[in-house]
Amino acid sequence: MDKKTQQCIKMLRDLVSDVQGAPFPGPDLKPELYEIWYEHAQRAAVQCFEYLNANFPEEQKELDKTINKLFK
Numbered sequence: 001m002d003k004k005t006q007q008c009i010k011m012l013r014d015l016v017s018d019v020q021g022a023p024f025p026g027p028d029l030k031p032e033l034y035e036i037w038y039e040h041a042q043r044a045a046v047q048c049f050e051y052l053n054a055n056f057p058e059e060q061k062e063l064d065k066t067i068n069k070l071f072k
Contacts, residue, residue, distance in 0.1 A: 008055065
């Protein structure tokens with residue numbers, strides 16, 4: 001497995017870990033806890049998208065075509 005693929009897998013695992021660690025919504029959830037989790041998850045998601053767009057541009061073009069077909 002090449003270095004790009006290994007880095008991508010690590011970033012995706014980090015993102016999934018952040019999402020899985022989401023605080024349970026309920027009356028005891030403090031807004032600060034949710035905000036901290038949300039910032040971590042958003043940062044991980046943005047890093048994944050930026051990495052995928054930079055390192056796998058052909059796949060991104062195909063995805064864009066597929067999405068555009070949905071809205072025609």
